[in-house]
Amino acid sequence: MVMGKAAVFVEPYHFEMTELPPAPVGPGGIRVKVTSGGICGSDLHFWRGEIEPILTGKQGPVILGHEMAGVVDTLGPDVSTDSMGRPLKEGDRVVFTYFFPCRRCYNCLRGELNHCPVRFRFRASIEEFPYCNGGFADYYYLFPGHFVFKVPEELPDSAAAAVNCAASQVVYGLQIAGVRMGDSVVIQGAGGLGINAAAAAKEMGAGRVIAIDGVSSRLELARQCGADETIDIREYETPESRVERVKALTEGRGADVVMEVVGYPQVLPEGIEMTRRGGAYVEIGNIWPDSNVTLDVSKVLWGQVRIIPATHYDPYILPVTLDFLARTKDKYPLTKVMSHSFPLERIGEAFEQAEWAGKGDEASITRAFVTP
16 A cells, blocks of 8 residues: 655644545545645744634544645546546646635534534544545545535646635635725735735735734735735834824725734724724634633724634635736735645744744744644
């Protein structure tokens, strides 16, 4: 039997390489050979020990990684097309939702597939089928009926890698916030999600996009990817000064939409202060337990600010995002978001380099990815 390599997360700050059997492919299933796995901010939270990675209730080693792309390794005997009805064959490049809606619960029946309470079948114990159940491995199994989409030929692998998390997540967040032509959009954080958000907001018609971060290279890339203005937190050191700057750039109103993708709960109060009366505040980054913050709810109430959580996305966002990336591949250097590549065997080094907390301007990596 051909075995697949996998980087198993054993404990905080520690991976071990192993080999696991690829899942057998039954009717309706697809086995994917992973070609790239991005290190998302959530993966860093697991790596630091801030979040418990086992979502099935069992304890034990797991395979992390959800931001991934690959090629079809084996198709189920009855699978011949992707989820858009386009011909699909072994060797085709694909992206797919990394979560698995059951389609049989109350939320799924209401069309809220990203709200499915049993949507996680990945990141389980390596002793459970399909064994290689995370992106930091050679193989990934798509259960029968799963959403899968062919990658356009003109889109390079470096762009496809971030589609099923960083890019699609922010496209979905901006859509449900209702971004319209001429809107002002503030993005708190210019990492992988923030830079994709800048380009997506611009393509949706935003008149002014403002990116906030404290790393020079990220702010420069944000400018190249659609940000009209940037706010360096090393220059604007206090929340009050950043709020004042946003209002100065938005004729005193505040932004129509503010999106949080930095992952620090303490930025919520200033983000809400940056939001205009009747505007929308999109929360994406604070995914770990006990992300607590003190909030003056009266400012939300009297400001009529809509706080919109955006976790996962509607599966249709994937082809929308693929089209967006293909159309703008020569307009925005989004392939530079995936700034550093490491072989799977060097995953420990990849995480150490991707760690940005406390590095300040030395955090040169925007998004690292591993290549099994």
